[in-house]
Amino acid sequence: MEIKNIIFDFGDVLLDWNPRYLYEKHFEDKNEMNYFLENICNHDWNREQDRGRPFAEAVQILQRQFPEYQEKIAMYDDCWATMLRSDIPETVEILNSVSKTHNIFGLTNWSAEKIKVAYERFDFLKQFDGIVVSGEEKLVKPDHRIYYLLLQRFGIKAQESLFIDDNPANVKAAQELGIYAIQFTTPQSLKEELKSFNILV
The missing domain is CATH 1.10.150 (DNA polymerase; domain 1)
Structure with missing residues (x-):
């Protein structure tokens, strides 16, 4: 894998x-x-x-x-x-690190109107290889269809992908589709989990 x-x-x-x-x-x-x-x-x-x-x-x-x-x-x-108070610096640091070695994508439940606020305020969002926003697609996680949409739109395979989300239902849905998934709790625990996938050293 x-x-x-x-x-x-x-x-x-x-x-x-x-x-x-x-x-x-x-x-x-x-x-x-x-x-x-x-x-x-x-x-x-x-x-x-x-x-x-x-x-x-x-x-x-x-x-x-x-x-x-x-x-x-x-x-x-x-x-x-x-x-929308701020970014979460420790997780953005992880994102910046893994983006050097992996393709990175966003899959977010977010209003199509309000996502513009995030795009304007946070430059790090520009480095994504692709983003799927629920409000633009009229689908929300954990509906399997929004995961399929992301995979198909960007031509990526479930078994070659790892999903990070704080909501256990969203994590479970990804796993049901064959996507590796981590439930986010803290940046430090995410680092440890990514090390177990040999993504961070």
Whole structure:
């Protein structure tokens, strides 16, 4: 087995994104903020933007349901860039290292509208050999079809590829398709796992 291609997830692997970075500045009550992020602008709602739903439509849906939070719901779109705090330097360092010896690809659940913010802010994303963004394809991980799309679009083989993602369901889906996969927890543990694949020394 020779790994030729390394596929990176973006959020919580290479990029530090969290809605709390925005809303902790706009809620005086932490419990209310938690309620808002767990029950209103929550993961399932945001996932539909990752699947391609426009933010303007998504915001209107919630504003009709929760008129008392109209302003804060609008912030999720208008102030989205505040949620994207930074890159994760230790993982970017790993990326820079493996890119010298392997093809590197991105496979991310991300809004087609908001991925532009990441592209504009982080130059290291320019070195990828190819990137598949869920919002542009109207498919989200762990749907097998988005993995197949990446393999076919860039002409790479599952058995020659290694996928890195923090979400266990996404890792499992890759493995089901014959792609080697690592669940990301910390940059240090990723280094150790990559050494076990003889990718880092």
